[in-house]
Amino acid sequence: MADGYVLYGAPGWGSTVVEAALTLMGQAYQRVDLKEGVFAHEDPRLVKLNPLAQVPALVLPSGELMTESAAILLWLTEQHPEAGLAPAPGDPARAQFLRWMAYIPAQIYSMYWVRDIPSRLAEGPAAEEVIKARTAGRIADCWRMMDGQVSPQTYLLGDRLGVLDLYVTVVSRWTPRRRRFYAVAPKMAEVVRRVDADPRLAGLWAERFPFEDGWEG
Template identity: 50%
Template sequence: MSDGACGDAGGLTLYGAAASGSVAVEAALTLLGLPYELVEGATWADAAARERVAPANAMRQVPTLVWPDGEVMTESAAILIHLADQHPEARLAPAVDAPLRRSFLRWMLHVSSAIYALHWIKPDVARIGAPESLRGAVVDAVHERIAFCWAHMDAQLDPGRHLLGDELTVLDLYVAVVSRFGPWRERFYEAAPRMTPAVRRVDDDPRLAALWRARFPAG
């Protein structure tokens, strides 16, 4: 194990970083009781971290999960959905034939494509052709769009104890982590008041308390 790995490796290797989307995967692995080796590195800020993950993921991004057979999975939403589906006994996702499955997939992909993906712009605004002199304005615009996308999701969900009803799913884990990114939780609470109680329940889940403290304290 390396750089804060949790438990015996058991064949799973996760390239991740504190305060990143990989923490949602760590949360799922924790709830499932699956040991893994964590290879730590903030790839968006550290060239050495990018080189560590490069043999497994040419995009040089986290999270990257390597299975015991050597197959690589990237994309946090895909990893979370697959982990939940591989362990139906944990009930971390609606079954494929369950009425809530369509809503589950819709919002997992919404968080991934409409919200999480926007954070890729912020470290280097030249990625969208903007000059560095406009970085502040671009980041402000990104944060406005993220808040809008949270509000859109909030208006269409009818949460119970958790986002899809009374059972915790990986959607709850995903939102609990991504809502900690800028524009930060205060703005999330403002934009998504209906989702807020469910997300705070994930923050307070005793099974995840040590993980949150170590890997991504809520702001």
């Protein structure tokens, strides 16, 4: 039995959203970062833990392993309901919460398995550039569709920040990056800017996903 959570990941990667959730929940966790400058599949510590060689990978206090970012976030909200980071079962917002929590990894996050190493599906520089351009277009189109079907208030599902807001905030910083996201998803743009500026997350962003010059693209 471990003392707390152990999170495998790297700054700016998909593990960042789990770190944001744990921060807002007030939960202590240990980080295990991948080797700097290499992809996850090249780090034997992660491969041994998760044969898919993907992050985030979260070891629970019980020693059990969890993978898949959406599953981790959903599980954490169930374990720490006092943080109020998800609509509870029976809440009118619950259906849309589950819908969009599944939509992000299925339609958007999955594109990065291709974009990060386009040679997985394309042969040669020219074909790889086509893959990069078309996946960027697909990502932007998916953000546009989501933006057209949500009705944000202060946050995506109401007046309280939740893990869905954290998920969109982190993933929207990846390519095609924020300027294009702002253009295709103007309603959600206001929400992610608000999450960017949340003082409870300032230290985490500075350490794990800093707002460096040109970060918006």
